[in-house]
Amino acid sequence: MAPPGSRRWAYVRIMADTILGGGLGFYVMHRIETSYKVRREERLRRYEAHLLTKEKEAQQLQDEGCREDQAQLLSDS
Template identity: 85%
Template sequence: MAGTILGGGLGFYVMHRIETSYKARRPPPYPMEERLRRYEAHLLAKEKEAQQLQDEGRREDQAQVLPDS
């Protein structure tokens, strides 16, 4: 019984040390405002790309309907 308690305590201590060591090496997360700004920029870029593809599709459709003479 004492071995179980000591083993549990030792396991907890080792896992605690590993966790604190990992957190110390990891860079801090972006602030929420920075993450939101990056996400909005990403969405705007995707929207612009989709609009360009849609415009190109319209141009191709018009070229097929009205061929050059």
């Protein structure tokens, strides 16, 4: 059987390792979450910019179509 001081030291090491491991695990997960949120927000910004570009292109095509229709009506008159 191990001496009492050795057993006490083993318990201290186990508790310290558990606390430090928990702290390290929390830090790592926090870093992963924040980096994920930053990447997600960046993807959302790019997607919104893409949608705005598509909307502007659609509006320009619609405006050109209206102008061509007006030009056609004026030339027929």
